[in-house]
Amino acid sequence: SVATRARIELDEGHLEVAKTSIANAPLSAAVCETLALVQLALGERESARLSIMRGRGLPAGDEEHARLEGLIGMIEHADGDAQSSALAFRRAVDLAARSGAVLEEATYLTGLSNACVNCGSLGDAIAAAERAIALFEVLNRPSDAARAALNLVVAHSETGRIEETRAAFDLAIVLARQTQDARCLGYLHLALADVLPFDNAESI
Numbered sequence: 001s002v003a004t005r006a007r008i009e010l011d012e013g014h015l016e017v018a019k020t021s022i023a024n025a026p027l028s029a030a031v032c033e034t035l036a037l038v039q040l041a042l043g044e045r046e047s048a049r050l051s052i053m054r055g056r057g058l059p060a061g062d063e064e065h066a067r068l069e070g071l072i073g074m075i076e077h078a079d080g081d082a083q084s085s086a087l088a089f090r091r092a093v094d095l096a097a098r099s100g101a102v103l104e105e106a107t108y109l110t111g112l113s114n115a116c117v118n119c120g121s122l123g124d125a126i127a128a129a130e131r132a133i134a135l136f137e138v139l140n141r142p143s144d145a146a147r148a149a150l151n152l153v154v155a156h157s158e159t160g161r162i163e164e165t166r167a168a169f170d171l172a173i174v175l176a177r178q179t180q181d182a183r184c185l186g187y188l189h190l191a192l193a194d195v196l197p198f199d200n201a202e203s204i
Helices: 002-011 015-023 029-041 045-056 062-078 082-099 102-118 122-138 142-159 162-178 182-195
Strands: none
Touching (some): 002 015, 002 029, 015 029, 062 082, 062 102, 082 102, 102 122, 122 142, 142 162
């Protein structure tokens, strides 16, 4: 399909070729999604938003619409609107779950958890992170599970509850070490240090 060919060009870094190949394609949710991805790669965020809005109104399955909502969640996150990002990711989660797309559901749950942390909805952040971790572990994706667990650590850290933060940290550190994710490991230690007493040796 046109959308698939444009996606290949995008993945290979041929942004203008991808944009040209899809610009006049018959509208569909998949075409709008791919066009939005190309526009985001080109830094055309508002154009991407319009493409997604157009795709939302077109007939498609739940999984296709979930991907559009996930993109909106990413854009709202980049714009610093955590509340709108959380709403979009929540819609994406619901649509992905309804379609049985487990990997996508887990991915959007990770985005939802991050957005909920940023807007202070810590209970929702914790629930979303725990669900994401469980799904990623079933899918045998420890690297993704570690990133979701990082959200869990941060959410518990924000509550100031040391015991819960420590338990989440212990889970996350095992997952991150499995995949030798140095960046995730670094963020985990920072999140733990934020909640430990200042004179605790682990916070130094």
